[in-house]
Amino acid sequence: MDQTQIQKKIQELQSLAEKSSVDIQSDLKRLQEKLVDGKMTPDDIWKKILLARNADRPTTLEIINHIAENFLELHGDRAFGDDAALVGGIGLLDGRPVTFLGHQKGRNMKENIRRNYGWAHPEGYRKALRLAQEAEKFGRPVITFIDTAGAFPGLASEERGIGESIARNLKEFAMLKTPVICFVIGEGGSGGALGIGIGNEVYMLENTFYSVISPEGCASLLYRDASEAADAAAQLKLLPTDLLGFGIVDGIVPEPDGGAHSDHALTAAHIKTQILESLKRLEQKTGEQLARERMTKFLAMGRFVEEGSSKPNFFQRLFSLNRRA
Amino acid sequence: MDQTQIQKKIQELQSLAEKSSVDIQSDLKRLQEKLVDGKMTPDDIWKKILLARNADRPTTLEIINHIAENFLELHGDRAFGDDAALVGGIGLLDGRPVTFLGHQKGRNMKENIRRNYGWAHPEGYRKALRLAQEAEKFGRPVITFIDTAGAFPGLASEERGIGESIARNLKEFAMLKTPVICFVIGEGGSGGALGIGIGNEVYMLENTFYSVISPEGCASLLYRDASEAADAAAQLKLLPTDLLGFGIVDGIVPEPDGGAHSDHALTAAHIKTQILESLKRLEQKTGEQLARERMTKFLAMGRFVEEGSSKPNFFQRLFSLNRRA
Amino acid sequence: MALFTGVIDRLLGRQQPLPRDIAFKDERSFVAQKHSCPSCHAHLEAGELENNLYVCPKCGHHFRINTAERVRTLVDAGSFQEFNQEIQSINPLGFPGYEAKLGESKAATGQGEAVVNGYASIEGRKVILSIMNFKFMGGSMGSVAGEKLTRAILEGAEKRHPVILFTTSGGMRMQEGIFSLMQMAKSSAAIAQLELAQVPLFVVLTDPTYGGVTASFAMLGDVILAEPAASIGFAGPRIIESTIRQKLPEGFQKSEFLLEKGFVDAIVPRSELRRTLAFLIDTHPTE
Amino acid sequence: MALFTGVIDRLLGRQQPLPRDIAFKDERSFVAQKHSCPSCHAHLEAGELENNLYVCPKCGHHFRINTAERVRTLVDAGSFQEFNQEIQSINPLGFPGYEAKLGESKAATGQGEAVVNGYASIEGRKVILSIMNFKFMGGSMGSVAGEKLTRAILEGAEKRHPVILFTTSGGMRMQEGIFSLMQMAKSSAAIAQLELAQVPLFVVLTDPTYGGVTASFAMLGDVILAEPAASIGFAGPRIIESTIRQKLPEGFQKSEFLLEKGFVDAIVPRSELRRTLAFLIDTHPTE
Numbered sequence A, B: 001m002d003q004t005q006i007q008k009k010i011q012e013l014q015s016l017a018e019k020s021s022v023d024i025q026s027d028l029k030r031l032q033e034k035l036v037d038g039k040m041t042p043d044d045i046w047k048k049i050l051l052a053r054n055a056d057r058p059t060t061l062e063i064i065n066h067i068a069e070n071f072l073e074l075h076g077d078r079a080f081g082d083d084a085a086l087v088g089g090i091g092l093l094d095g096r097p098v099t100f101l102g103h104q105k106g107r108n109m110k111e112n113i114r115r116n117y118g119w120a121h122p123e124g125y126r127k128a129l130r131l132a133q134e135a136e137k138f139g140r141p142v143i144t145f146i147d148t149a150g151a152f153p154g155l156a157s158e159e160r161g162i163g164e165s166i167a168r169n170l171k172e173f174a175m176l177k178t179p180v181i182c183f184v185i186g187e188g189g190s191g192g193a194l195g196i197g198i199g200n201e202v203y204m205l206e207n208t209f210y211s212v213i214s215p216e217g218c219a220s221l222l223y224r225d226a227s228e229a230a231d232a233a234a235q236l237k238l239l240p241t242d243l244l245g246f247g248i249v250d251g252i253v254p255e256p257d258g259g260a261h262s263d264h265a266l267t268a269a270h271i272k273t274q275i276l277e278s279l280k281r282l283e284q285k286t287g288e289q290l291a292r293e294r295m296t297k298f299l300a301m302g303r304f305v306e307e308g309s310s311k312p313n314f315f316q317r318l319f320s321l322n323r324r325a
Numbered sequence C, D: 001m002a003l004f005t006g007v008i009d010r011l012l013g014r015q016q017p018l019p020r021d022i023a024f025k026d027e028r029s030f031v032a033q034k035h036s037c038p039s040c041h042a043h044l045e046a047g048e049l050e051n052n053l054y055v056c057p058k059c060g061h062h063f064r065i066n067t068a069e070r071v072r073t074l075v076d077a078g079s080f081q082e083f084n085q086e087i088q089s090i091n092p093l094g095f096p097g098y099e100a101k102l103g104e105s106k107a108a109t110g111q112g113e114a115v116v117n118g119y120a121s122i123e124g125r126k127v128i129l130s131i132m133n134f135k136f137m138g139g140s141m142g143s144v145a146g147e148k149l150t151r152a153i154l155e156g157a158e159k160r161h162p163v164i165l166f167t168t169s170g171g172m173r174m175q176e177g178i179f180s181l182m183q184m185a186k187s188s189a190a191i192a193q194l195e196l197a198q199v200p201l202f203v204v205l206t207d208p209t210y211g212g213v214t215a216s217f218a219m220l221g222d223v224i225l226a227e228p229a230a231s232i233g234f235a236g237p238r239i240i241e242s243t244i245r246q247k248l249p250e251g252f253q254k255s256e257f258l259l260e261k262g263f264v265d266a267i268v269p270r271s272e273l274r275r276t277l278a279f280l281i282d283t284h285p286t287e
């Protein structure tokens, strides 16, 4: 990242803000965080990947139990089955009803078999959509916890349309007329993560990653050797600081010293703080606004050039954020 | 049926019509048809049941091929499978795009195995809903052809929620903002028929029946003997003339001499005439109107008394028809 | 005039009769009887069962209960106020023996029909209840059941009170023929209205729930709960076995089966039902 | 200024650059080559294939075709007018070797990227086309593919012309990391806009379509067609076999499999595609 370029852009934004009185404080904060983000070696990055996959990290249901006063898990897609790898339900958060959704890993082998290690099938994504639309109907915000290596790559998964189920969620979640806030709490694995990742605001816990392909998968393709995963991980730029810098996520939720697994309650408390802060902001908006902003946000993602200009369209997202109605 | 009572009601309606200038001609016509409907013996009724089940009757796809200038069958529920027992697609009818749906029986043993004899599974009802909602989105009327002994009573059917799939159709079809016209073209078997039977207008071909239970099923319960089906059929009042008299269906489509199987083309032509006549009427209305009228129509069905009155609420449906917005 | 007090009047915004303040007739299933638990075969006293919400204290088996027992174990004491009691069945097809069967069921249950509507409160929250009773002609659904369910649902839409339906049924009422079948469409159209009003519908499936009820309002709740080990399905097991010519799997059509297959949001023991419904009401605000 | 000509500008109602009237560069796959049909092993001349829409005249095998061939076999002669050609990839992660791979694909295909947008007419009906080319880095979807698909879809919403997408892809473009993943969300959000505008989207799945493309726009058509025997799936067969440790069934992930599983509306041979799309356009009016 060219720091001079970033500094220059910050100055531009500040003068813009003075002239037009638009609020760009969060954008400036984001840019400044990039400046203090030092260079990491592939080994440093790999340590983060291992932390993200640590089997003792708090799971979706554990986080919910920490932060919600009351929670009722709701099951089933009303068509085929109930997927234990993707759970959801209604909870109270400081007295306010919210709908929670999240990938669910097990704590031990037996649980993991039942939970399919957090690899969801189509019925999981369809349940998520059903519950999200139920939340929308009754004006409840939707909070999602992303923690999956990916959607399950299996025969049954293909037969029942894992692609269709994720695709439908991408479209339908974009249109929800209620706040949606997403947290990557462990592994953010590709389409399986994105299937519950279309939020007005998306956050990552400090020791997590979010990637189009697993480091191992990437290494197999790049080096024909999955053991080169650390190098691949470094190439993929999949850490929270990377994604914050790219404008893909909206913030990083700090973890306790040593990582989320060392103190579940404190990790959950940090998440709760962020939810409440985000809700304060999002609940001021109408359902229409929330849907339009969410769509606009994702419509603006991507980096490319258009012929006739020498600049990459690097600040397209920032630009869009400032123009949001 | 007490004919004196009906005659009296017709007079009441006529004086009402004179005073308020509401259009009740179709209601009067319906009442008068009841008066000319002579008494039938159980044997006469049973002949009609056999005609309705005649294996040579025109099927849904055959009728479509006769009446549509062009037809593209569309498959699948986008979740689990494609049900060959309940088909659908888009066709042109006198140049106008419509969506057709219908139960599909086979012409021979091999076809019937593939079509499951017209007993649909949940994915059939879900496909029907998907296609009906697609029709609504693009302003196409929905025409359904009912011809089933019932929804399939099997293990897979229960596992995938045959009850849920029919229930959802009852609710969602009620709300469609596009014209829906239904035809019973053979067997109108209980919930499996009703699952594509929520129309603004519902017609029965002359030699068909529509019933809450099969005559055989009713006979087993009543007489512990399915061979008493003819008597049961007589008790159930399931013929077109019965249902027209009850105000449950809106008209009877005549069949060629000998029955629909003796002349497919002529049968189809009669159906087409009715569709075009109905569309002329329904296409004048807004989507909102169509949905509200359809809901109101089904909300008014049923016969009971309320204490404090000596009369059954026999004319509730007629009343509602006259008050429709 | 009774002819004009139906659903249509409500749609047209006309006045409905006020609910009558009649105490619900209490015809308990378990008065002065000894029971053997059908699940664990424990010998149980009626009082013991009554004190435990008619759930076997040994194995948790949920006994079928009637409307009075449901009301007493669910709602705030004294809060239940029946409405639509005046709607009564006729014999629209002249079906032989129907009046006699209705009379038997009326005598056996003390109810006018298989469905009872009421206003009530659950832990202080106002609700509209519609409760089926299997002892009334097998909970079969005819015109009156359909009309009552429909009015309860539309009452909820109008008053913006959550609607709670307790299902138990053998299916549609054959004796009312096509009128009975159309009650599936009617109750579902009412739920469409409730949906448009964005007022919640909670369904509680109880043992047994079959046929047209399962293919209409029972599966249309915003949240669908089930009592443990209730039998719930469209076609009955005997019909299915005769169709597929093989034995059905263990636990087929039980609540737990439906949960696994994705059709039930949660299985809730009777002892948790009040608390669960209160929570659902709180999290589905109608204002 | 190019920075401000993206999706956002369109949403804000700003002027977009006019489409450039550039003839589509024709780089045929089948020029001066002899072919063996991979299905029936018949020996075929390139001319013979070209005259038969690149379908084996012996067994009906549909050869993979490139963008130029698709355009020529589909749209009214001379009606194709490319747009958004000026959008080009960068290397946002500084991924090693990415520029070289882009260069190779550009040279091999004569295209700037894996997706080409165009205005065209099909039997006289105006449409917006977006066509993927598997020969460009395996049809992988990065920021440019996402942007082009998105602009094609929004162009359809704005002009109220039906949008037709031809898919073929190995999945998302690894070299663009998270930006690539987000193209799934982006193209799906564009389809949400199209849906709100009630303008139809027709998807034609061609061989092969995998990964993120199958988990986004490919499955979101109002009508989804597939060419015969195309391979379509989310995860590739090798990954699945290594997961489930068993052989996959015959015909797995073929068009016919997807039709049976309910994900494809109709399988349409290439020779019927024009006629079928024309019919769909006529029956999905946008006025």
Ligand SMILES: [Zn+2]
Pocket (backbone or CB within 6 Å): C037, C038, C039, C040, C041, C042, C056, C057, C058, C059, C060, C061
């Ligand atoms: Zn017991």
Ligand SMILES: [Zn+2]
Pocket (backbone or CB within 6 Å): D037, D038, D039, D040, D041, D042, D056, D057, D058, D059, D060, D061
């Ligand atoms: Zn060949």
